[in-house]
Structure formats: structure tokens, C-alpha cells
Amino acid sequence: MRKPQASVRTAVRRAPVIKGGVKAKTAARRAKPAPAAARSSKTKGNGVPAGRDKSKRPASARASSRVASRRTAVASAADSPAAVLEAESQVAGSRGKYVYCVIEASDQLRFGPIGIGADPSDVYSVHFRNLAAVVSDAPLEVLDSTRENVLAHERVNETVMREHTVIPMSFGTIFKTREDIVELLRSAAEAFGDVLNKMQNKLEFGLKVLWDRDQAVRELENEDEDIGRLKKEISSQKGPTYFARMQYGRLVDAALQARSERYVAEILDELRDVSVASRVNKPIGDKMIMNAAFLISRDRETAFDARVKSIASRFDRLTFKYTGPWPPYNFVNIRLKLERA
Amino acid sequence: MFILDNLLVGSLQFVLDKVLAAAEAESQDDTALREQLLEAQMRLELGEITEDEFVQIERDVLERIREIKGNQQSAITLMSDDVRVTGIEATVADELFNPDR
Secondary structure, X not given: OOXXXXXXXXXXXXXOOOOOOOOOOOOOOOOOOOOOHHHOOOOOOOOOOOOOOHHHOOOHHHHOOOHHHHHHXXXXXXXXXXXXXXXXXXXXXXXXXXXXXXXXXXXXXXXXXXOOOXXXXXXXXXXXXXXXXXXXXXXXXXXXXXXXXXXXHHHHHHHHHOOOOOEEOOOOOEEOOHHHHHHHHHHOHHHHHXXXXXXXXXXXXXXXXXXXXXXXHHHHHHHOHHHHHXXXXXXXXXXOOXXXXXXXXXXXXXXXXXHHHXXXXXXXXXXXXXXXXXXXXXXXXXXXXXXXXXXXXXXXXXXXXXXXXXXXXXXXXXXEEEEEEEOOOOOEEEXXXXXXX | OOHHHHHOOOOEEEEEOHHHHXXXXXXXXXXXXXXXXXXXXXXXXXXXXXXXXXXXXXXXXXXXXXXXXXXOOEEEOOOOOOEXXXXXXXXXXXXXXXXXX
């Protein structure tokens, strides 16, 4: 079995600011992937997987000389809606290109054998003009979203981020061939260029806030007159307490909701002038009251840091989980509209 | 911690036309399961479940995701005579711009 505990801990690149009884963890550097130098020759970085899945890869340039394969492609497109997101059931062991991110770069880049998969393959760039996709060869089989795989994806983006502004791809984006990636870069070149420009010197940080719900309820019982009175009524009353309980539950739920909303509003408000943008995502589980991402200018990073720490010490009954820097996952959204010709 | 979040957000989406949308809808159907994975990871971090329990949950959830998605990895291809890119829309932060292509 894998040992994901250690790798998850190392994912927190910045020591999280922790309050309220959850033990602090140090930001250990992630372990280096085992170098697999002997294997790096297995896949040629710049090559199209030779002789594989030709019948399923109807590149127009190739199609004229391969009428038979072209007909196959047309037929399969007509039969099944999966012409674009195509499953590779027929071609066992064929390889696709896993894409980590898009950057600006004109020259061929190599990042070493740090790719995704049990057997880390070479990570390299595929270019169209001054744009590059950072990719590695990956088998066209199910890529489970295990912590190990997600970490491998992040590790590559972290490496690339040290020198480049990146547009991160979501986990599990695999293209069939190198040509497909070039086509992506070509058709979206203007959008990529624009986004890269806007993301220059920007970093994403994550901030999640958790509370102890039971403690919050106890606070309410002490602070809110109605809730406190009902609580006493329920615990002292000998007869049936059904209606008192129901009313108590309703009041508590509403008060908790209002209180958590107030916390979130205050925290967001305090961080507004040190961040470029923020995005609030759905909380995970019932302890989390805020799950937000912030886009920060590199030159405001220290200020943002300090602000998070000061908020965390002020709201000392809340637990803050602070992570980053990440590539701007939450702040870039590129949609490609695809249609049948 | 919480690194799996990035499973749920991503910078590149492919919007398919109606005929192609069915395939996509099917492959997008695992959001709830992915959220379960996130929650399990959070509970592990908070010490509410053990590593072993997490591994068990992870195995079960991934198994169910695999059932939904089928046993094949979807690979994206743009190099087809039948499919072409008809539009690009890029959003950065709260700003919207359309290269209109």
C-alpha cells in the first residue's frame, strides 16, 4: 500500500496557522521523487507515440494518405458521441500526454523524471510559437485521483512555477497526441497569452477556516438570552419538552448560521485590501465555515501573510488552514467550445 | 493538507455541442464522490479517522468513481476531421474577456 500520510503533510508548503486545539504541523519539504534515470530513455520526450492508435488518430495531414484509417474515424464519430473524449479501449498500452500546465516559453524545456504515475516519466514541453504545454507521457488507462497522483501533478506545477507563470490544468487532463496539444495551444493562443499576462507575478493561497460546532453552541447558550432560557427549560422540565426542543434547535441553527456568516464576512473583509481577488468555495464537511482561495500579487505576499496571522490570533477559537503558494487554479477559467464540423 | 481540492477546480474546460455533451455529462458525474474524498481527507487531518480508515474510504470511493467513469481514461483529441474548436472563452479572476474567435 502507498504511504500517503507523509506526502499529504508535505503538500502544505507554508506552515499552516493553526488555532484552537488542532496540532500544528511543520511545513516539511516534500520528498524528492525517486530518480528514475535509467528509465528516462523509455519515452522520447518529443516524439509522437510511434505506430500506435493510428486508426483512432485522424490528423487531417495524415488522413489523405490513409483513407482507410480516416473512414474508421468518421464511422466511430458517427456511432458514438465520444468523438472528443475518446476512450482507448481497443488500444491496450497506448500512451497519451498528460498536461500539467501552460506557460510562456519558446525553447524546449526539460524538468526531469518527475511525471505522474508509479514510474515517473520525463516532464518536458510541447510548443506552439512562444507558448508551451508542460507534459509527460502517460498510459491511457484510468488515472485514479489518489493523493499520490494528485501530489505528483502538484509537484510538477510547483517545479515549473519557480521559473514561470503557469496556467494550471486540472488533475487528469490527458491528450491523445502531441498534435492535439499543439492544436490546443494554437487555437487558444490568444486567450492563453492574455491570461498569462494577467497572471504574471500572481500567486494563489488557500485559507480554510474551521470551528468547533459544540463550542459555538455553548457560547450561544451563554450569550443568547432566548437560547439560554430554552436550554434551561429543557434541562429542568420534567414533562414533555418536544416543542421547547424544536424551538431550541431552530434558534440554534439560525444563530450558528448567522455567526459563521459573520466570521466569514469579517475575515474576507480584512483580507480584501491585500489581495487581488478571492473566491469562496463550498466548505468541506460540517466543521468548515470558510473555504476560500486568494489571488495575491507577489509584492503583497508578506503583507497577506501578516494579515492572515493577525486574523488567526484574533479569532483564536477558530482553526485556520493556510496553504500555498499554488498556481492560480481558482482564478483562471478557459473554456473551449467544440463542435462537429 | 487539502491538496485534493484541485480535483474540483480546473482551468480548462471543454464545452461540447449537444451531441457530444452526453459523453461529457457522464464523465462529470463524480463530483459528489470527489467531495467525499475531500471530506475524508479533512477528517484524517483532524485526527477523526485513522490512516487505515482513510485508505479504506479512498479505495471504496475510487472504486465507485471508476464504476461511473468506466474503466477507460478519456483522452482529449482536437485533431479530428469531425470536431473543431469554435470558440474560446477565458475568465481571469472576476474579469471576463472574450477573444471572440
